[in-house]
Amino acid sequence: AQSVSQHNHHVILSEAASLELGCNYSYGGTVNLFWYVQYPGQHLQLLLKYFSGDPLVKGIKGFEAEFIKSKFSFNLRKPSVQWSDTAEYFCAVIQGGTSYGKLTFGQGTILTVHP
C-alpha cells in the first residue's frame, strides 16, 4: 500500500536557521506531491506542489521542495526560518498522476522556531 514517511516528528530551530524536512513515499508509479502547513488553530493550507516539470518547486513564504525520483523523496527546505513558521507540516502524495485524487498524508512534523 502507498505510504508517506516524514522522518522527524518534532524539529526545534532558532530564527534564521536553515530548515530541511524529509519526506519519502513508497509508490513507484507517477505521483503528485504536496506540502501542507497547519498553523496553530488554523486549517491546513497548501505550501507547494509538484505535478511535473522542474523538480525544484518554489512555494509560498520562501519555502521550496525538491523532487528526487530516484530517492522517492520530496524534502521541504527554507534557507532562514522565522518565528512565524512555527506550525505542523505535512507531506502528501496523490498516486496515479491525477491532480485531484485521494491524498495520502505523512505523519506530520511539528516545527518550533524560537525567536
Add this chain to the structure above:
Amino acid sequence: GAVVSQHPSRVICKSGTSVKIECRSLDFQATTMFWYRQFPKKSLMLMATSNEGSKATYEQGVEKDKFLINHASLTLSTLTVTSAHPEDSSFYICSALDSRTYEQYFGPGTRLTVT
C-alpha cells in the same frame, strides 16, 4: 484563497447518539469532497470520498453504516456519525475539490467528543 467551512467546530455528545457535521465550500463548486480523521499526534487518515449526487466511496476499514455521508449539492457535504461511541472521539476534517482548478481546500476541522 477559496474557503471551506465546517460546522460545528466542536461538539460533545453522549454515547449512542448521532452527530452531523457539515462541510461547505463557500465560494466555489465542489463535485468532490473528502472526509479525513486525525488522531492525536498522527496524520490525517482518509475516511471517504464524497461525490455530489452519488454514493460516497469509503476507504478500507471505514464502516459506511456508521459514518453516513451525503453530498446533496455542489457546495455541501455532511458526515453523520451514527450511534457514537467514545472511540469515535476525534478531529474530523473535510476538504473540497474545486471543480474548475482541481485544487483541494481544507476546512478547519470539527472536534468530536463522545462521553
